[in-house]
Amino acid sequence: MSDAVHQGSACLSNPSCVSLASTIQSVARPVLIKLENVSVRAGGFALHALTLDVSAGAYAVLMGRTGSGKTTVLEAICGLRQVTNGRIRLGGRDVTDSPPAARQVGLVPQDAALFPTMTVYDHLALGLRVRGHGNGRIAQRVEECADTLGITNLLTRKASGLSGGEQQRVALGRALSWQPAVLCLDEPLSALDDETRAEIAQLLLTVKASTQVTVLHITHSLSECRLLADVALRLEDGRITQASA
Amino acid sequence: MTRRVSESRMRGGALPHSAWGDGIFWSIVCALSGGYALLIVALLLSNVGSVSWGVFLDVLVRPEIRRAAVVSLVSATLSTVLAMWVATPTAYLLARARFRGKGLLDALFDVPLVLPPLVVGVSLLILFRTPAGRLVERVLPVTYELPAIILAQFAVVTALAIRTIRAAFEQIDVRQEQVALTVGCSRRVVFFEIVLPQAWRGVLGAATLAWARALGEFGPVLVFAGATRMKTEVLPTAAFIELSVGNVQAALAISLVMIVAAMLVLGLARRLGVRDV
Numbered sequence: 268m269s270d271a272v273h274q275g276s277a278c279l280s281n282p283s284c285v286s287l288a289s290t291i292q293s294v295a296r297p298v299l300i301k302l303e304n305v306s307v308r309a310g311g312f313a314l315h316a317l318t319l320d321v322s323a324g325a326y327a328v329l330m331g332r333t334g335s336g337k338t339t340v341l342e343a344i345c346g347l348r349q350v351t352n353g354r355i356r357l358g359g360r361d362v363t364d365s366p367p368a369a370r371q372v373g374l375v376p377q378d379a380a381l382f383p384t385m386t387v388y389d390h391l392a393l394g395l396r397v398r399g400h401g402n403g404r405i406a407q408r409v410e411e412c413a414d415t416l417g418i419t420n421l422l423t424r425k426a427s428g429l430s431g432g433e434q435q436r437v438a439l440g441r442a443l444s445w446q447p448a449v450l451c452l453d454e455p456l457s458a459l460d461d462e463t464r465a466e467i468a469q470l471l472l473t474v475k476a477s478t479q480v481t482v483l484h485i486t487h488s489l490s491e492c493r494l495l496a497d498v499a500l501r502l503e504d505g506r507i508t509q510a511s512a
Numbered sequence: 513m514t515r516r517v518s519e520s521r522m523r524g525g526a527l528p529h530s531a532w533g534d535g536i537f538w539s540i541v542c543a544l545s546g547g548y549a550l551l552i553v554a555l556l557l558s559n560v561g562s563v564s565w566g567v568f569l570d571v572l573v574r575p576e577i578r579r580a581a582v583v584s585l586v587s588a589t590l591s592t593v594l595a596m597w598v599a600t601p602t603a604y605l606l607a608r609a610r611f612r613g614k615g616l617l618d619a620l621f622d623v624p625l626v627l628p629p630l631v632v633g634v635s636l637l638i639l640f641r642t643p644a645g646r647l648v649e650r651v652l653p654v655t656y657e658l659p660a661i662i663l664a665q666f667a668v669v670t671a672l673a674i675r676t677i678r679a680a681f682e683q684i685d686v687r688q689e690q691v692a693l694t695v696g697c698s699r700r701v702v703f704f705e706i707v708l709p710q711a712w713r714g715v716l717g718a719a720t721l722a723w724a725r726a727l728g729e730f731g732p733v734l735v736f737a738g739a740t741r742m743k744t745e746v747l748p749t750a751a752f753i754e755l756s757v758g759n760v761q762a763a764l765a766i767s768l769v770m771i772v773a774a775m776l777v778l779g780l781a782r783r784l785g786v787r788d789v
Contacts, residue, residue, distance in 0.1 A: 347690045367693040374694040380687040384709040394695040441695060 296322035297359070299481045300344065300449060302507075305353035307336075307343045314339060314505050316353070321498060323358075326475050326482045328492040331502035337485040340502065341451050344483065345372050358448055368397075370449075373442030373480075377454040379434040381426035387413075387437050388422040394445030412444045415477065416470065432463035436470065443474065450474075452484040456491060468494055559771060563764045571765040576741050580750040581769070583661065587746065588726035591665035592673075595722050599673035600715060604703065606674070607681035608689070624671040629731025632667055636660070636736040660737035661744060665726035672725055673718045680714020681707065717784040724777040728770060 300321040307314050314336045321327045331337045342348035344355060346367035355363045362370045373394075381390060391409040400408070413419045416436045421429065426437060435455055442450055455471070456464045472495065475482065484495060492499050500507055571577055606618055624632060639645050640655045654660050684707060692702045708715070730748035739749035747766055754762040 342690075345690075345694050347693070367690070368696045368698065370694070372694055374691055376687050376691060378685075378687065380685055380691045382688055382692070382706050382710075393692070393697065397696045397698070397701060438691075441691070445696065 296324060298356075299323040299325075299358050300327075300483060301354075301356040302340075302344075303354045303356070305343060305355060306351045307339055307348055308351055309336070309339045309342075309348060312336060312339065313351075317505075317507055319500070319507050321481060321483060323481055324479055325497045326484065326495055327498040327500060328496035329483060329485045329500045329502055329507070330487060330489070330492055331485070333487060335502050336505065337487075337502055338453055340507075341374075341453050341483065341485055344370075344449070345374050345451055346370050347374075371447045372449045372451055373445070373447035375435070375438045375442050375450070375452045375455050377458060379431075379438040381429070381434055381437055381441075383425065383427040385426060386422065387418060387424055387426065387429075387440075390426065390437050390441040391422075391444045393441065394447075398445060408444055412440050415473065416440045430463075431459050432466055435459065435463075435467050439470070439474070443478065443480065446478075446480075448481065450480045450482045452482065454486055455484070457486065457488070471495055556771065559764060559767055563768050564761050567761040568765040568768065571762045572769070576745065577747075577750055577762075577766065579742050580745045580747050580766075583658070583744070584727055584746040584748075587658065587661040587665060588723050591662045591669060591726045592719055592723040594662070594666050595670040595673045595726075596715070596719050599670050599677055599718065599722075602670075603674045603677035604681055604707070607678050608686065621671050621674050624668045625675075629668075629729075630735060633664060633732035633735025636664060636667065636732060655736065656738045656740065656744060658737075658744065661733050661746060664732035664736045665729045668729055668732060669722040669726045673722045676718035676721060677711070677715055680711040680718070683714075684710050713784045717781045720777045720781045720784065724774050724781075727773055 298320045300319065302317050302319040305314075305317040305319075307317070312334075317340065319340075329337055329340065339348060343350050344357075346362065346365060346369075350363060353363075354361055357370060357372065385393075388409055391412050392405045395405045395408055409422070410419070413422055416439055418433065418436050418440060421433060421437070426434070429437065439455070452471075456467055459467060468491065471482075471484075474480070475495070484491070486492060602621070606614070606621070627635075637655065640649060645654075648654060652659060654663065688706055689702050692706050693699075697705070728748055729746075730752065733744075733746055734749050734752070737744040739745050739753055745753070747770055751763045751766040751770075754760075754766065
């Protein structure tokens with residue numbers, strides 16, 4: 268494990284760590300995900316004045332207790348939850364009021380949320396098809412993606428009959444095939460058994476190494492954070508407070 | 513004795529009720545539900561058992577009854593098509609959108625189901641006496657004409673269809689639609705490629721129920737369209753007219769036709785997975 272990751276996990280338990288924004292500013296890469304004093308409400312729950320900078324190409328892991336608002340932050344970035352104050356910038360572009368489709372953010376939810384009536388091929392092709400790519404380009408890209416994720420043998424299967432691990436691979440493929448700028452992972456390993464969790468974690472490391480995508484992965488697991496994070500963050504008491512690069 | 517006491521403690525102590533109590537509870541539940549099931553069976557059997565098959569065949573070949581059957585089938589089908597066209601997007605709106613006044617709109621869509629049928633008919637009649645209604649009548653005569661039957665059926669069955677389709681939409685995980693939006697799908701693509709393929713059983717089930725209800729709609733049709741023989745008479749109004757002139761056997765025969773149609777539709781709806789009929 269790299270020193271940076273050790274540094275990150277140590278920082279997680281150290282309340283004297285400097286704030287995230289100032290820490291990430293020192294990183295040479297341009298900032299890709301930027302939250303500026305974002306406030307967001309989810310029913311009776313609210314987060315206020317969130318600040319977050321994640322550099323391009325970084326694998327950021329946002330930790331926090333159950334109910335701390337991790338998913339709410341992710342939904343705000345994806346455009347699935349309207350912010351009540353502040354700005355969200357992705358790659359320098361203000362997307363605060365943009366619909367989800369215009370944000371270039373791929374999402375893998377905790378339960379995969381596959382479309383039961385579609386085949387695995389259809390899942391991987393969807394993002395390319397709605398962007399008007401031709402059938403040849405779609406087939407080529409789906410093949411590449413399926414090969415990386417180890418799901419080539421599943422392409423003709425309907426999503427409804429897949430195991431938990433297979434579903435997560437397909438959800439990852441659906442989010443990555445159209446090459447988004449940002450990949451948001453909402454506790455992608457938490458519903459899996461130990462063996463499958465290790466497989467998917469390994470797969471995430473492969474994705475991290477083989478793509479330029481900037482990842483924001485939320486979890487409550489310290490071990491996931493240690494294994495995957497370039498940048499470790501914590502959401503606590505309505506604030507994102509700690510980081511390490 | 514000591515061992516018994518310790519075992520009792522280990523099991524959390526003795527329960528204050530016995531298996532007899534559960535038996536009595538289930539006996540009462542079964543007796544009440546069984547009694548109601550018996551009533552329905554008795555209603556159906558009494559109708560079937562009272563029909564003279566000679567009269568049944570005579571009634572079926574009478575031109576005015578055949579005409580009423582055709583008007584019933586055509587109007588029920590057209591009103592169902594119109595109802596589905598309106599109810600499907602409305603049900604999706606209620607299932608997914610959040611907006612001010614949604615509760616009020618939701619309650620409003622239930623009004624045709626809870627209003628007395630006569631009131632629906634009278635209201636339609638009055639609506640077409642207003643200036644706007646008269647304007648429509650100049651272009652397309654509605655009151656006491658065939659369109660009145662379709663509109664009276666449509667007013668009621670759309671509300672029923674909205675309820676049923678909404679339940680089908682609400683069973684679909686909203687997260688799927690959210691993910692599809694992030695992938696780049698428009699709302700139209702999400703609806704037609706993600707939602708409808710999953711909800712088609714519910715939508716088809718709603719259509720069958722709407723059709724059955726339209727076929728049996730009586731009050732609003734009688735008031736708004738009348739029951740002119742060979743023109744606006746439908747099967748329910750035909751049965752009513754036969755009954756009012758003392759021709760009970762003919763009324764029973766027409767009722768039997770509607771019972772068979774309703775049973776077929778109910779069976780189809782169940783086969784399509786619609787349970788909350």
